[in-house]
Amino acid sequence: MTAVFDTLSDPLPRRLAAGLSRLSVALRAGQWRLAEARGLSPTQAQALAVIAARSGPGRPAPRLSEIAAQLAITRATASDAVSTLERKGLVMRQPDPRDGRAAGLALTEEGRTAAQDAGDWPAMLLDTAADLSPAEQEALLRLVVKMIRGLQVRGAIAPARLCVTCRYFRPYAHEDASAPHHCAYVDAPFGDRHLRLDCPEQDPLPDAEAGAVWTRFATGASGAMSTL
Amino acid sequence: MTAVFDTLSDPLPRRLAAGLSRLSVALRAGQWRLAEARGLSPTQAQALAVIAARSGPGRPAPRLSEIAAQLAITRATASDAVSTLERKGLVMRQPDPRDGRAAGLALTEEGRTAAQDAGDWPAMLLDTAADLSPAEQEALLRLVVKMIRGLQVRGAIAPARLCVTCRYFRPYAHEDASAPHHCAYVDAPFGDRHLRLDCPEQDPLPDAEAGAVWTRFATGASGAMSTL
DNA sequence: AGATAATATGTAGGAGTCCTAACTAGTCAA
DNA sequence: TTGACTAGTTAGGACTCCTACATATTATCT
Structure with a gap:
């Protein structure tokens, strides 16, 4: 095949890591720029977004540890960020009725408003993603999901x-190539382009069963990739 | 098609941004973990890597501004990081013969060693990328390149x-689907999987001409995507 | 019941990140 | 030579992120 470049280049996984790292640099920088406009630092904005995503009527209030885990920071750092959010009047700590040690986190009215903006990504990133063809966007989403699951x-x-x-x-419960999967919660078919990264209704499969489902998803042929 | 999820879901670019953001969180956390082992913070490690990548015999020494631009941080922050690297004996500032204001950055012997490790990505990230099929890795690289170019x-x-x-x-200068492109510098064919993100030999096209080349690359059909 | 371990969180201290603003010094063009 | 840039540094402040260590509460084991 192409002996020259195959031996000359960095291994592909290495370049992928480098590429993702570059995107990550852009993301961070964009978040700092947005931060200023909103008076929230990147970590604070992310924490707010996690709290918002995990709050809801009839759902237990998210805990500090949960924030720390989601953002991959220590509890100490998370505590700092949440304290600042509290000082800014966006979040309230409430004693958890079921566990006296725990602090349930809830958004204030202001916090709810701020959280909506906090979900805003830098426009440049959204525009760039939107410039990809629909098929490419779908392929990228699928690949990103695979990376996330792998890291998880x-x-x-x-x-x-x-x-x-x-x-x-x-x-792959259906024949329809544009929506081969099925969600038994809403009982509706869907496709790779609808895959969710943080679905409130998600109920995790135990590891024992997860492997088989994953394999079927990961190896399943998808006919919609031809126009890349 | 699938009316339910098409109207129910966040727009695809938004979920892509969220997904990339999650990967970015993992990356940052991994860098902090590595940082400890090496005695370098993430920014310092990145700065070191940039200096290493841009140094070379017969090449002008990289400047501070270049580091700042590549890492998307201010010159002040870059100056801090480089000062620390200097204090740690990994980098030397040398007066630039052609511009008395500028400081050329060069690696010390120790710095060269450290820079090799600094290019190491968290093993978990490399492993995860390596778990993707070769075709998927290639597709992801291509998509990442498109995102980088879009942001640029x-x-x-x-x-x-x-x-x-x-x-x-x-x-797309060749028929061979596995290596359709051509690099006129080394005069050899190559494929999407060989695309580079930081090639020392790269000589940027002026904007006027870049558009046409880009369009040919971006819209070119690639036959190797069927097994995703 | 009482002691012990584990858990959820908070605080303190320190290095690093990242910004803006102000400053020095060198370059370039009129 | 003067004025406008440009490269880089410094100072100050908010935030990030860590490792300890401290505190309260819950779980567990005799």
Whole structure:
């Protein structure tokens, strides 16, 4: 094949890591720029977003440890960030009725408003993603999901609420190439482009069963990749 | 098609941003963990890597501003990081013969050693990438390159030394689907899986000409995507 | 019941990150 | 030579992120 470049280049996984790292640099920088406008630092904004995503009627209030795990920071750092959010009047700590040690985190009215902006990504990133063709966006989402799951399995990040590790996920249950999967929770078919990264309804499969479902998803042929 | 999820879900670019952000969290955390072992903070390690990548015999010594631009931080922050590296004996500042204001940055012997480790990514990330099939790795690299170029065009990140913006790049110059492109510098064919993100030989095309080359690359059909 | 271990969180201290603003010194062009 | 840039540094402040260590509460084991 192409002996020259195959031996000359860095291994592909290494370049992938470098590429993702570059994107990560751009993301961080964008978050700092947004931070100023909103009076929130990147970590604070992320913490706010996690709290918002995990709050809801009839759902237990998220805890500090949960924030720390999701952001892959220590509890001490998370405590700092939450204290600052509290000082800014966006978050309230409430004693947890079921565990006197724990502090349940809830958004204030202001916090709810701020959290909506906090989910805003730098426009440049959204525009760049939107410039990809729909098929490319779908392929990228699928690949990103695979990377996230891989990191999760290796313990590098906290469990994300992914479709592909959910009790209600049925990979390749339908013939329709544009929506081959099935969500048994809403009982509807869907495709790779609908895969979620943080679904509130997600109910994680135990490890024993997760492997088989994952394999079916990961190896399943998808006919919609031809136009890349 | 799948009306339910199409209207129910966050827009795809938004979820892509969220997904990349999660990967970015994992990356940062991994860098902090590595940092400890090496006595270098993430920024210092990145700065060291940039200096190493841009140093070389017969090449002008990289400047501080270049580091700042590549890492998307201010010159002040870069100055801090480089000062620390200097204090640790890994980097030397040398007066630039052609510009008395500028300080050329060079690695010490120790710095050269340290820079090799600094290019090491968290093993978990490399392993996860390596778990993807070769076709998937190639597809992801291509998509990451597209994202980087998009962010670069929008001014969100400093110019990367990409094949796709290089004077010597000839997209789809060959029939061979596994190596359709051609590098006129080494005069050899190569494929998407060989795309580089920081090639020392890269010579950027002027904007006027870059658009046409890019379009040919971006829209070119690739036959190797069927097994995703 | 009482002692012990484990858990959830908070505090303190220190190095590092990252910014803006102000400053020095060198370059370049009119 | 003067004025406008440009490269880099410094100072100050908010925030990030860590490792200890301290505190309260819950779980567990005799």
